[in-house]
Amino acid sequence: MGTVAIAVAITAGLAAVAGAFGVAIVVRSTLQGITRQPEIRGPLQTVMFIGIPLVEALPIFAIVIAFLLLP
Amino acid sequence: MDSEFLKVDLFGIPWMTLNVPTMIMSTVAMVIVFFVTFFMSRKIQMYPTGAQNALEYLVQFIKNVISSTMEWKQGKNFVMLGITLILYVFVANMLGVPFELATADHEVWWNSPTSNPVLTISLALFVILLTHYYGWKMRGPKEYGKDYFRPVFFLAPFKVVEDFSNTLTLGMRLYANIYAKEVIMVMLVGLGASGAFWAFGAFIPLVVFQAFSVFIGTLQAFIFTMLTMVYMSHKVSEEH
Numbered sequence: 001m002g003t004v005a006i007a008v009a010i011t012a013g014l015a016a017v018a019g020a021f022g023v024a025i026v027v028r029s030t031l032q033g034i035t036r037q038p039e040i041r042g043p044l045q046t047v048m049f050i051g052i053p054l055v056e057a058l059p060i061f062a063i064v065i066a067f068l069l070l071p
Numbered sequence: 072m073d074s075e076f077l078k079v080d081l082f083g084i085p086w087m088t089l090n091v092p093t094m095i096m097s098t099v100a101m102v103i104v105f106f107v108t109f110f111m112s113r114k115i116q117m118y119p120t121g122a123q124n125a126l127e128y129l130v131q132f133i134k135n136v137i138s139s140t141m142e143w144k145q146g147k148n149f150v151m152l153g154i155t156l157i158l159y160v161f162v163a164n165m166l167g168v169p170f171e172l173a174t175a176d177h178e179v180w181w182n183s184p185t186s187n188p189v190l191t192i193s194l195a196l197f198v199i200l201l202t203h204y205y206g207w208k209m210r211g212p213k214e215y216g217k218d219y220f221r222p223v224f225f226l227a228p229f230k231v232v233e234d235f236s237n238t239l240t241l242g243m244r245l246y247a248n249i250y251a252k253e254v255i256m257v258m259l260v261g262l263g264a265s266g267a268f269w270a271f272g273a274f275i276p277l278v279v280f281q282a283f284s285v286f287i288g289t290l291q292a293f294i295f296t297m298l299t300m301v302y303m304s305h306k307v308s309e310e311h
Contacts, residue, residue, distance in 0.1 A: 046139045050301055053294050057240040060247045064188075067250065 004069055011066040019059035026051045076179055096184035100163040108158065129154060136297055141304035145209060149303060152201070157296040160185065160194075160245065164288030167253055168281055171260075183288075186250040192242030198299050199238045206306030218306070241298055248291050252284045 030048040034041050077091045111122040119127055133153040137146040167183030184190055207215045219230045259280060263273035 043139065046297075049294060049297055053240070053244060053298060057244065060240070060244055063247050063251065064243055067247075 008066045008069050011062050011069070015059040015062035015066070018062070019056055022055040022059070023052055026055055090187060090189070092180050092182070093184050093187045093190055095180075096166060096182065097163065097190060100159060100166060100184060103162050104155075104158045129157075133157065133296070137300055140297075140300045141308050145307045146300075146304075148205070149300065153296050153300065156198075156299055157292050160295050161289060161292035164249055164292060165285070167249070167256075168284050168288065171253070171256065182253055183249050185245055186253045188242065188246045188250075191246040191249075192238065194245075195238050195242035198241065199234060199302065202299075202303045202306045203234075205303065209307050210309070215306070237302055241295070241302075245291055245295055248287055252280075252287060255280060256284070 026048060030044050033044050076093070078088050108126070111126045115123060130150065133150055137143075137149055137153060140146075163185045164183055166181070167186065170181070171179070172181035173179045203215075206218070210218075219227045256277070259273050259277045263270045263277065
């Protein structure tokens, strides 16, 4: 029980860190694009909302594995 | 986890297990979506008021989502699909937000049906199958088959893997978000029930987290519809 709990904590924590950094990079690039060319804000937001889920997929798998490990 | 679901084996076959609360909750979501849209669209007028305005705003929103991913010539077929998906996923996500019913021995009877991986992955599977069907129907079998070898021929295995991973991520994303929301809400309620002092301490975080889960549920419904249209445009669009 103790070892599994530590494993779950490490998995969930690393997934949160990885997801936060990945999404931060995507949103930062989108913001830079919008500040350079405000008129293409709509298409950039569409691409951002496609990119965020793609980045988030692997952290979500890590979270699901953490759920599966829970006793 | 602590929560248990009532499970019934269909016809007594061991591997044909039905999750009864999830079936009830998904039926509730369907009934809500059907009756809300049914009664919102009864009195159609030239100059819309009230409910009809809201519905037309939704239709316009879905049209914008579709036209941002593909040509309107193909995209006009998928307006109803988008509205159905976004309403169903939204209502299903919202069902577990205000309260959650469970018996004393942690048998859950009222929660978000999307917190069950089987439901979300089967939803994603049918969406992916639908994209293949429309790709075949709109562009013909030859173009559909050639699409697997499109940029260069040795990418064909990756294209096959992409179909599976799209199904998995589309379903898992919805499931993991909603399930994490439910787990955190059950933990906060359990904390509040453990004593008078903690009941005050857990009340404000619970309200804040409910507001946050409304946001998550709306965003996930939007992302599910958006990605459906993106995958659809990969199969349906003429050129890449």
